Amino acid sequence: MYRKLFIPGPTEVREDVRKAMDFPMFGHRMPETSKLMEETVAKLQKILFTNNFMIIGTCSGTGLMEAAVRNCVKKAALHSICGAFGKRWAGISKSCKKDYEVLEYEWGKGISPEDIEKKLKTGKFDTVFITHNETSTGVLNPLKEVAEVVSKYPDVVLCVDAVSSMAGTEIRVDDWGIDYILTSSQKCFALPPGLSIASVNEKAMQRSAEVDDKGYYFDFLEYKKYWDKAKQPSITAALNLIAALNYQLDKIVNQEGIENRFKRHAEMASIVQNWARENFSLFADENNLSPTVTCINNTKGISIKGLNEELSKSGAYISNGYGDLKEKTFRIAHMGDLTVEEINWLLGEIEDIIG
Ligand SMILES: Cc1ncc(COP(=O)(O)O)c(C=O)c1O
Numbered sequence: 001m002y003r004k005l006f007i008p009g010p011t012e013v014r015e016d017v018r019k020a021m022d023f024p025m026f027g028h029r030m031p032e033t034s035k036l037m038e039e040t041v042a043k044l045q046k047i048l049f050t051n052n053f054m055i056i057g058t059c060s061g062t063g064l065m066e067a068a069v070r071n072c073v074k075k076a077a078l079h080s081i082c083g084a085f086g087k088r089w090a091g092i093s094k095s096c097k098k099d100y101e102v103l104e105y106e107w108g109k110g111i112s113p114e115d116i117e118k119k120l121k122t123g124k125f126d127t128v129f130i131t132h133n134e135t136s137t138g139v140l141n142p143l144k145e146v147a148e149v150v151s152k153y154p155d156v157v158l159c160v161d162a163v164s165s166m167a168g169t170e171i172r173v174d175d176w177g178i179d180y181i182l183t184s185s186q187k188c189f190a191l192p193p194g195l196s197i198a199s200v201n202e203k204a205m206q207r208s209a210e211v212d213d214k215g216y217y218f219d220f221l222e223y224k225k226y227w228d229k230a231k232q233p234s235i236t237a238a239l240n241l242i243a244a245l246n247y248q249l250d251k252i253v254n255q256e257g258i259e260n261r262f263k264r265h266a267e268m269a270s271i272v273q274n275w276a277r278e279n280f281s282l283f284a285d286e287n288n289l290s291p292t293v294t295c296i297n298n299t300k301g302i303s304i305k306g307l308n309e310e311l312s313k314s315g316a317y318i319s320n321g322y323g324d325l326k327e328k329t330f331r332i333a334h335m336g337d338l339t340v341e342e343i344n345w346l347l348g349e350i351e352d353i354i355g
Contacts, residue, residue, distance in 0.1 A: 028239060055198040080141075083137040137284055139285065148177075180204040264339070
C-alpha cells in the first residue's frame with residue numbers, strides 16, 4: 001500500500017530519483033566510479049559550504065557516528081545529550097571502550113554552549129559530540145554557538161550528528177569551524193536508506209592519524225588513501241545509491257537552489273508549528289524548534305496508532321512519539337522533497353479524522 005511518508009526518515013523518494021538508480025552496473029575501480037564520486041563530492045561541498053574531504057559511506061548514519069568515535073577520541077569525549085540519538089552516540093563511545101562523560105538535558109530542551117564551555121575548561125576532553133537536530137524530540141541545537149565555543153580549544157575536535165538536518169537547514173562547515181559532521185541519505189536528502197555522508201577537516205584527519213585501534217572499515221585515512229589515489233571509495237560502495245545522490249544533488253543545487261530548499265523547510269516547519277500550537281502544543285522548547293520535524297504533545301489524548309491507521313486510508317503516514325514518548329506525543333516530519341501543499345493536505349486530513 002502506498003503511503004506518503006511524513007515520518008523523519010525514510011522520507012518520500014520521488015520517482016525520477018528512484019529511476020536514477022537503474023543503469024547497467026560498472027565496477028568500483030572503473031573510471032565511471034571516479035567521475036561519479038568527483039561530481040557528487042563537489043556538489044556535497046556546496047551544500048555544506050566547505051572544501052573539506054568528504055566521505056560517502058556505504059552504511060547508515062550510525063556507521064559514521066561510530067567512525068567519529070573510533071577516529072576522533074584519543075583522550076576523552078564529552079557527549080551532549082538531549083534525546084535518543086545523543087544517547088546512542090554516548091553508547092557507541094562506551095562500547096568502543098573510550099573514556100567519556102555526558103552532559104544531559106531534559107528531553108525537549110536544547111544544549112547550552114555555556115555548559116559545554118564549562119566542561120571544556122576542565123581540560124579533560126579532546127572531543128565534543130553534539131546532535132544538531134534531535135529527531136526524537138524535535139529540538140534544533142545551537143550548532144554555530146557550540147562550534148564557536150569549541151573553536152577556542154585548538155586540541156578539541158567537534159563531531160556533529162546532522163542526520164535529520166543536513167540539506168534541510170543552513171550548516172556552514174568552514175565558516176563555523178565544524179571538524180566532522182555526518183548525515184544519512186534517507187532524511188533531508190530524500191533518498192533511500194543505505195548511504196551516509198560526512199565532511200572531515202584537517203584537524204579531524206590529523207586526530208585520526210594519532211589514534212590507535214580504529215579498526216579498518218571506518219578509518220578516515222583509508223577513505224582518504226583511495227580518494228587521493230583515484231577518487232574512489234575504499235570498498236565496493238553502493239554505486240547505484242551514489243548515482244541517485246548525484247542526481248538528487250543536481251536537483252538541489254542547480255534546480256531548486258540550496259537557499260530555496262532551506263526556505264521551503266522553514267516554511268513547512270512554521271505551518272506545522274502554528275497548527276500544533278492551535279490544536280495541541282509543542283513538545284520542544286520554543287527557542288529550539290526544529291526546521292525539519294515537529295514533535296507535538298498529544299493534549300487531546302487521541303490514539304496516535306488509530307490516527308495513523310485512518311491516515312493510511314488517505315495515503316499518508318506520520319510518526320508516533322519516540323520510545324517513552326509513544327502515544328504521549330506524535331511527530332510530523334517536514335523534510336526532504338515534501339512541499340507546502342503536501343503539508344497543508346496532511347494537516348487537513350488529520351483535522352478531518354480528529355474532528
Ligand atoms: C539524529 C539522528 N541521528 C542518528 C540516526 C541514526 O541514523 P541511521 O538510522 O541512518 O543509522 C537517526 C535516525 O533516525 C537520527 O535521527
